Amino acid sequence: METEKVIRAKELTKKFGAFTAVDNISFEVAKGEIFGFLGANGAGKTTAMRMLCGLSLPTSGTASVAGFDVYKESEAIKKNIGYMSQKFSLYEDLTVTENISFYAGIYGLNDRQIKEKTSQLLAQLHLVGEEKSLVRSLPLGWKQKLAFSIAIVHDPAIVFLDEPTGGVDPIARREFWSMIYAASARGITIFVTTHYMDEAEYCDRVSIMVDGRIDALDSPMNLMKEFEVNSMDDVFLQLARNAQRIEG
Amino acid sequence: MKAIVVEDIVKKYRVGKAEVSALEGISFSVDHGEIFGIIGPDGAGKTSLFRILTTVLLADSGFASVDGFDVVKDYKKIRNQVGYMPGRFSLYPDLTVQENLEFFAAIFNTTIKENYDLVKEIYSQIEPFKNRRAGQLSGGMKQKLALSCALIHKPSVLFLDEPTTGVDAVSRKEFWEMLHRLKVQGITILVSTAYMDEATLCDRVGLIQKGVLLSVNTPKRVISEFKDALWAIRAKEMYPLMEAIKADPSVLSCYPFGQYHHVTFHNKAESKAQLERIIKNGNYTDVEIFPIQANIEDCFMALMKE
Amino acid sequence: MKQFLIFVKKEWLHIWRDKRTLFILIWMPVIQILLYGFALTNEVKNSRIVIFDQAKDEASRSISNEISASRYFSLYKTVNSYDEIEATFRQGKIRLAVVFPRGFRNDLLHTNHAQVQLIADSSDPNTASMLSNYAAAIINDYQQSLNDNQQLPYTIKIQVRMLYNPELKGAYNFVPGVMALVLMLVCTMMTAIAIVKEKEIGTMEVILVSPLKPFRIIIAKTVPYLMVSMLNIISIMLISVFALDVPITGSVWLLMAESILFTITSLSVGILISNTAKTQQTAMFTAMMSLFLPTLLFSGFLFPVENMPIPLQVISNVVPSRWYFIIVKAVMIKGLGFAAIWKETLILVGMTATLLGISIYKFKIRL
16 A cells, blocks of 8 residues: 655755755655654754755755645645754743744634634643633643643644654653654654653654764664674664764 | 752742742752762742852741751852852853953953863853853853853852753753763752753752752652552554543543643552553554553653642 | 952853953943044044134135135135024035224234134034134234234234034043043942842842841942043043043042042942842833932033023032042143042942942841
8 A cells, every 4th residue: 555655755865165064855645644754963854854844945955845845835735744842942931822823823823723723632631620721830741731732723734853852751741742643643744853862762763863864764673683782772773883974 | 068058948929919938848968979860840949049049149947058057147258169050141242252351250260271170161162152151152152151160269069040041952962961970079069950851960959849849859769659550552543542532430540741741540460451442442543552661751751740 | 348348259250251241341442432522533633613704804815715725624615704603504505704903904914902702612612622723823823924024013813702602621531530420320320230130040049048148248349440430530530541532630649539439329229229129120210310410410510500591500510420520620631630620529439329329228138
């Protein structure tokens, strides 16, 4: 069965002057897949992700996201993706509902939809009674879950998660991953960048970037078998230790 | 004499009208030359604890000493001989690598030359960039520079507050290797982290959550005290599988754990039979089931639930 | 000592590397002084006036012509009543009114004494006094020309009435004013920000956990800003002497010494602010509110303190820049010596000692 591809990147390259940040990468991500995008600091993750989000034009190569071309249709891409960064992108000095309506409003939901979504999210996240609390006062784990729910409030085709789970307690972390699984089961594609390898093991497939190239791309299981190690950490260490690029 | 003694330390903060406990009566001690890990999520009270021990914060009650000196009365003596690397690495971004190190050497009344041997191994890795501004270094290099700065005056006790946060796997691994070499030189190290997997790299750990120490022990003992039988299960259909397991009344806990779900049951002995029954009731492919040794994270979650 | 020097060096590097701020710090006083200076000289040219000539005789007319022809003035219109004068002032159309009483020439010729009234809008005191001086000079010229062939001299008494600000403040207020402002800005705001910045990036935590004494931390952080302020004072003095023709009539050294004193006052306030402020923004706003505004309002720079309601006058006494302003005016403009300002100096010394004491005492040895 040929599954629907939501991201297609072919020979995607980005150069800054003489420096090749992203070097000829090709990969595809299927609908509903949880795709881990790994790499050391400075390996080119952020640059690659920016191109896919329509924030930066590639130097060469082709890519489509949610069926839209990254060169010509970046506006359409932006409408069809969600984004959550490690800083959770919530307004700490706004309340829970204000944050929800703000983001839902940005993505063009009408008042009725916003109202519906808000009550739905509050129930899902067990935040009923906390609607009027400032986001600042919520525990970290709740913030994270709220941020993720808001990132997918407009049912995007893909959600990009930029190092999403740093610092929360292990139970909150698992609740968070359960939410990701649920979103993926609904058909939302999850694209996660992280440099924490234990997080990578939750993904269906992972790619590992080294010096701007994708040096490995497979399921965590297969990668561990291929490199004959017991953890993604070791897979990563084997690959990243060969890196030529001086960090900086 | 212990290197660090903490007895019933309490610290509360005012947030608006509410009073929030950062530390709710914490006690533990650290031996000389030990690597002691304070393991817990953000907001557990790790930073407050570090600040109290490095004398920059006063506890509401309780007693603490470092190298035999009281953190309140003898704070000046402690300040003379400990090394501290706060959470955010604390370097001057507009000064160069060398200027930063020189500065921190000077305020501790020493010079780079005098203690070069101690930091040589770490500093030599960043020395090629000594004229670069610290703000332009990568996370891994900043971390090395911050460690060099904390070490330059040959401290007897080193306090490292979340040194590996935001640093990639390679740098993290190198960092822990450095800590083990420092330990060999007799330096006591108190290190905090939110990454549970780093617990096994410590001699002893204190698991901390919401200002309470859940357990203080060697990593091995922490794991051996996990009471339940833990099973790992995977299938192609991970999410429906998790839902099914969670919904089953015989299940005590089920957490996703990378490629597997970790499951415990109310009745230890019937664990395997129960899992097989759940799988039969659904439509799963490529199923894999096996008993598994708990890791620190499993233990932490079990302790959190108690 | 080495600890201390390397700290000062580090502080210098911070200032030196932040080129944009350094640029502002060095050029701001220059630009401010020049702006005030030129705004002032521009305005006295072609200032609009009205003439209320009740005499309408040969003498009043020829003085009117002289005034209207002068490059300082241009006649807006002639009026026929005091009410009309006041109305035109209210509309902001004019800066000066010249009033000749009935029988001006008669009085002059028969009693040898005549009167002219000059009414100025002294809400801008500098301009008002300058304009009335110019007008008076023209009238005196006329009087002089009559007296050339007279044995018994004619005298025209010039009565100056200041509207809105009768206790006219003298010219050149802006030089001492800008000096106070700039020192306040550089010393208070910049030191507060510099200390709070260390808290923000977390280095303060490490420094506290070092054997360095809090007192030394404070002094080391302030020394570079003291030097920048010295530079500013020198540049302000050079510009006022050479570009604006505002001479330093008193002792330059006395002026310098008083300025250093005031600098230390400002630095102590900066340190005090840094103790409570948690972010650079808060530090900046606190500095603005607690010193910048009071300096503008209460130092006498813009508004004469003597005309304020008593409660405000009382408040103005605790604003250090008020005393500095008086000192600078006395030394720089009036050319007075230490004997004339020892009281103000003493007040400033007292304030400085108190503030510095509090700020060092309050400087947190912990977070």
